[in-house]
Amino acid sequence: MERGGGAFAGTRLPFLLLLLLLPLPGLMLSGALWRPSAWHCSLSATCECEFLPDLTGLECELALSLVGQPLARQLVLQGLKSFVQDPEPAKPLVLSFHGSTGTGKTYLTSLLARHLFRTPYVHRFSPLIHFPHADHLQQYKDDLRNWIQGNLTRCSRSLFLFDEMDDLQPGLMDVVAPFLGSSWVVFGTNYRKAIFVFISNTGADQINRMALELWRDRRDREEISRRDLEASILEAISKDPQNGFWRSGILEQNLIDIFVPFLPLRQHHVKQCVVNEMAGQGLTPSPDVVDGVADSFSYFPEEEKIFSSTGCKTVSSRIPFFL
Numbered sequence: 001m002e003r004g005g006g007a008f009a010g011t012r013l014p015f016l017l018l019l020l021l022l023p024l025p026g027l028m029l030s031g032a033l034w035r036p037s038a039w040h041c042s043l044s045a046t047c048e049c050e051f052l053p054d055l056t057g058l059e060c061e062l063a064l065s066l067v068g069q070p071l072a073r074q075l076v077l078q079g080l081k082s083f084v085q086d087p088e089p090a091k092p093l094v095l096s097f098h099g100s101t102g103t104g105k106t107y108l109t110s111l112l113a114r115h116l117f118r119t120p121y122v123h124r125f126s127p128l129i130h131f132p133h134a135d136h137l138q139q140y141k142d143d144l145r146n147w148i149q150g151n152l153t154r155c156s157r158s159l160f161l162f163d164e165m166d167d168l169q170p171g172l173m174d175v176v177a178p179f180l181g182s183s184w185v186v187f188g189t190n191y192r193k194a195i196f197v198f199i200s201n202t203g204a205d206q207i208n209r210m211a212l213e214l215w216r217d218r219r220d221r222e223e224i225s226r227r228d229l230e231a232s233i234l235e236a237i238s239k240d241p242q243n244g245f246w247r248s249g250i251l252e253q254n255l256i257d258i259f260v261p262f263l264p265l266r267q268h269h270v271k272q273c274v275v276n277e278m279a280g281q282g283l284t285p286s287p288d289v290v291d292g293v294a295d296s297f298s299y300f301p302e303e304e305k306i307f308s309s310t311g312c313k314t315v316s317s318r319i320p321f322f323l
């Protein structure tokens with residue numbers, strides 16, 4: 001989904017002029033944002049921190065090691081390419097990953113972090129770790145707003161990851177929504193260069209159902225339509241009042257650029273994961289071990305046993321039992 005931010009693209013120059021014309025005391029008064037690095041970022045527009053995207057490397061590693069997710073791979077690469085090559089993006093890049101457990105969502109975010117930054121300016125938020133208490137919502141909102149703003153001031157190319165959106169307390173995301181659009185003004189910060197990724201299991205049932213229908217029709221899983229998936233993911237999230245997106249404005253204002261579906265994995269994908277994992281550990285994959293590990297997973301639906309219930313999760317902890 002491409003959305004234009006043309007209306008705001010022209011605001012930069014007058015903004016910079018205004019900044020230069022401001023009397024110095026005014027700058028001092030504006031306080032915390034005016035550390036030297038912020039100066040540097042706002043004036044040079046070259047403040048990319050250690051953002052050194054290696055998209056070729058990413059593409060290569062995705063092809064080799066993100067098992068069974070051609071659609072996710074293609075969507076993320078396309079989105080990143082056009083975003084990274086744009087010196088003046090109209091809004092931050094906002095990706096939302098959906099799919100059941102073990103399908104590679106978190107794995108893909110770790111590859112992103114590794115291939116986009118030399119020193120990662122990566123901020124990962126997890127409900128259980130960062131926002132565990134329901135009654136501290138207001139505090140969490142203030143913290144989160146300050147963290148995002150503070151980190152964007154330090155580095156406009158920051159990557160913010162939000163894990164387990166389905167467990168995130170509704171209300172918290174209200175403070176994130178303004179950072180995702182094209183009209184938020186943070187003095188001295190080009191927040192539009194940031195990347196946000198949301199991860200959730202919401203929509204997994206819908207994705208799995210479509211994959212199963214394709215399989216029953218004997219069609220290729222690559223034929224799965226992005227448009228159909230997107231519509232049903234969106235429907236699943238908007239119907240779930242327990243979800244972190246609930247009434248945050250993020251869906252209502254179409255702030256998510258790309259919904260990235262992760263398809264359920266077949267047994268041959270699990271085998272591929274075992275081979276990759278063993279190779280990564282310096283072990284030589286033998287057919288006995290690979291088949292043994294793959295057979296130890298449970299598969300759904302009950303009668304046909306097509307897809308792994310937990311994707312490739314726990315592959316690494318199962319391997320020792322078959323050596």
Ligand SMILES: *[C@@H]1O[C@H](CO)[C@@H](O)[C@H](O)[C@H]1NC(C)=O
Pocket residue numbers: 122123124146147148149150151154
């Ligand atoms: C950046 O985010 C982290 C959380 O990931 C937070 O602890 C830190 O204080 C933030 N930095 C600034 C300058 O706000």
